[in-house]
Amino acid sequence: MADRKVRVRFAPSPTGPLHIGGVRTALYNYFFAKQHGGDFIFRIEDTDSNRFVEGAEEYILESFRWLGVKFDEGVSFGGNHGPYRQSERRDIYKKYVKVLLENDKAYIAFDSPEELDKKRAEIDNFQYDASTRLQMRNSLSMSAEEVQALIDAGHQYVVRFKVEPGEKVVVNDLIRGLVTIDSSILDDKVLYKSADELPTYHLANIVDDHLMEVTHVIRGEEWLPSAPLHVLLYRAFGWDDTMPQFAHLSLLLKPEGNGKLSKRDGDRLGFPVFPLEWHDPKSGALSSGFRESGYLPEAVINFLALLGWNPGDDVELMSMEQLIEKFDLAKCSKAGARFDYKKMIWFNHEYILQKSDREIAEKFLPIVEAHGVKAELSYLEKIVSLMKGRVNFVHELWDACSFYFIAPVEYDEKTAKKRWKENSARQMTELADLLEGLEDFSIENQDHAVHAWIEEKGYGMGEIMNAFRLALVGEGKGPQMFDISGLIGKEETLARLRRAVSVLA
RNA sequence: GGCGCUUUCGUCUAGUGGCUAGGACACAUGCCUCUCACGCAUGGAACACGGGUUCGAUUCCCGUAGGCGCUACCA
Numbered sequence: 001m002a003d004r005k006v007r008v009r010f011a012p013s014p015t016g017p018l019h020i021g022g023v024r025t026a027l028y029n030y031f032f033a034k035q036h037g038g039d040f041i042f043r044i045e046d047t048d049s050n051r052f053v054e055g056a057e058e059y060i061l062e063s064f065r066w067l068g069v070k071f072d073e074g075v076s077f078g079g080n081h082g083p084y085r086q087s088e089r090r091d092i093y094k095k096y097v098k099v100l101l102e103n104d105k106a107y108i109a110f111d112s113p114e115e116l117d118k119k120r121a122e123i124d125n126f127q128y129d130a131s132t133r134l135q136m137r138n139s140l141s142m143s144a145e146e147v148q149a150l151i152d153a154g155h156q157y158v159v160r161f162k163v164e165p166g167e168k169v170v171v172n173d174l175i176r177g178l179v180t181i182d183s184s185i186l187d188d189k190v191l192y193k194s195a196d197e198l199p200t201y202h203l204a205n206i207v208d209d210h211l212m213e214v215t216h217v218i219r220g221e222e223w224l225p226s227a228p229l230h231v232l233l234y235r236a237f238g239w240d241d242t243m244p245q246f247a248h249l250s251l252l253l254k255p256e257g258n259g260k261l262s263k264r265d266g267d268r269l270g271f272p273v274f275p276l277e278w279h280d281p282k283s284g285a286l287s288s289g290f291r292e293s294g295y296l297p298e299a300v301i302n303f304l305a306l307l308g309w310n311p312g313d314d315v316e317l318m319s320m321e322q323l324i325e326k327f328d329l330a331k332c333s334k335a336g337a338r339f340d341y342k343k344m345i346w347f348n349h350e351y352i353l354q355k356s357d358r359e360i361a362e363k364f365l366p367i368v369e370a371h372g373v374k375a376e377l378s379y380l381e382k383i384v385s386l387m388k389g390r391v392n393f394v395h396e397l398w399d400a401c402s403f404y405f406i407a408p409v410e411y412d413e414k415t416a417k418k419r420w421k422e423n424s425a426r427q428m429t430e431l432a433d434l435l436e437g438l439e440d441f442s443i444e445n446q447d448h449a450v451h452a453w454i455e456e457k458g459y460g461m462g463e464i465m466n467a468f469r470l471a472l473v474g475e476g477k478g479p480q481m482f483d484i485s486g487l488i489g490k491e492e493t494l495a496r497l498r499r500a501v502s503v504l505a
Numbered sequence: 506g507g508c509g510c511u512u513u514c515g516u517c518u519a520g521u522g523g524c525u526a527g528g529a530c531a532c533a534u535g536c537c538u539c540u541c542a543c544g545c546a547u548g549g550a551a552c553a554c555g556g557g558u559u560c561g562a563u564u565c566c567c568g569u570a571g572g573c574g575c576u577a578c579c580a
Binding site: 011012013015045047048050051109111112113116124125127156158160173176179180181182185186187189190192193194195196200201202205220221222223224225226228248250251253255258259260303306307308310312313314315316333334335336337338340342343344345346347349353387388389390391400415419460461462463464465466467468469470473475476477478479480481 | 506507508509510511512515516517518519520527528529530531538539540541542543544572573574575576577578579580
């Protein structure tokens with residue numbers, strides 16, 4: 001087992017959009033697999049037919065495509081350990097349920113959900129285990145003939161795992177070390193339901209991981225309490241020597257308040273918790289996604305990677321390749337991490353900076369067009385190079401530089417009061433005349449000519465430039481003035497200047 | 506309630522018996538400057554508490570408290 005090829009899996013159930021915590025779990029699995037030259041498997045755990053949601057599977061796949069996380073095998077990827085959808089593996093599970101039954105590791109139980117509810121209401125902390133199972137209706141308390149008769153009569157039943165009490169079960173967790181629990185506190189978990197002929201998570205999970213030759217199970221901490229049960233199951237099947245190694249990841253917590261990050265937190269607090277936008281087919285509700293909100297996949301990945309793991313150095317900006325190279329399960333933190341999306345905004349800013357002007361311009365183009373403006377990509381590229389460092393999201397570019405496309409219709413009152421003085425109208429008229437006379441309207445030449453004029457007249461640099469800015473932009477913001485006038489061109493510059501003079505007087 | 510995991514600045518974290526407890530986000534201030542940003546610089550800010558072990562504990566052990574998870578014929 002020491003030299004088995006590394007194989008890990010991400011196995012969501014298609015019950016809705018992919019939760020951001022799930023994205024992180026998948027990411028860690030991916031880093032781990034790629035670092036070890038192993039395989040990354042995509043399995044669908046749809047053993048609960050009641051919770052199946054239309055479109056969830058495709059949503060999950062699309063999320064990983066957007067993020068750039070690639071699977072080696074699984075649903076939609078092929079591979080020779082399939083099928084990879086648990087609902088298509090009924091016969092396999094049935095076979096292994098039978099093995100357990102034959103070896104006295106499990107038993108058949110007829111107690112209905114209603115009967116169990118009643119029992120739980122009657123008895124405090126009722127648990128279906130070694131101390132109570134003989135009082136219940138199952139193949140341990142009934143004769144073989146009775147059991148067969150009930151089955152023949154069409155009674156529904158479940159198969160329960162027969163947990164032997166009084167045993168110390170040890171799980172060797174790659175992140176937490178040795179975790180020991182007493183088997184007496186475990187209940188006889190339901191492994192299989194005759195009603196839909198499907199196993200529950202626990203059985204399906206162990207059988208699939210074994211058959212798919214999974215070597216490492218990297219999953220959320222919510223599974224830690226059932227890890228001992230899983231160890232017992234591997235043992236019951238006699239698969240001890242190929243049992244995967246476990247690593248239980250800390251959970252992602254709400255940014256404020258208590259509890260783990262839930263699907264409802266996102267839009268309540270004004271940030272997404274899903275990679276992509278999600279339209280719930282049942283409720284019709286719309287949840288925002290990182291993609292639609294303007295986050296770059298690199299930023300989401302980098303931020304998530306560092307939430308619960310740290311390479312131990314001071315480097316925070318890391319590409320997928322670097323993350324794969326540096327990732328280390330042993331350096332994963334044990335305590336839950338609050339999902340503070342503020343830092344992700346900073347990552348987004350950094351990744352916008354890293355991208356080429358061309359790439360950002362391409363993302364900006366549809367936004368500009370949505371504002372009813374037609375623009376050349378080359379023009380956008382120039383604007384982007386001046387402005388991209390000032391924003392955290394591409395869509396913020398519009399507010400930051402709409403003056404490149406649209407002349408101001410009104411002038412910000414506060415700025416006008418501060419920057420438009422009694423001499424301004426005369427000075428701006430002079431400036432317009434000066435600029436009009438320029439053959440060469442390049443940024444350098446404007447700069448040269450205007451400075452000479454300011455000096456000659458003895459004007460203040462600030463009074464001229466700020467009034468000029470008010471005229472072209474309508475408010476007190478934006479890059480260097482000639483980076484504006486030079487780009488919008490001579491004609492537009494003069495028009496804006498003269499209009500400001502007539503409106504502001 | 507039971508069981509398990511966990512606990513360093515507001516947040517994410519580094520640290521592995523001796524350090525002025527480091528970095529990043531956020532925040533504040535300053536610089537730059539034709540504005541607003543960006544950027545740069547500086548600053549405030551943490552070892553949950555109580556016992557041990559030790560010459561010495563943020564670091565090891567125990568307890569308490571807090572946080573989180575599980576406790577379904579859900580995953």
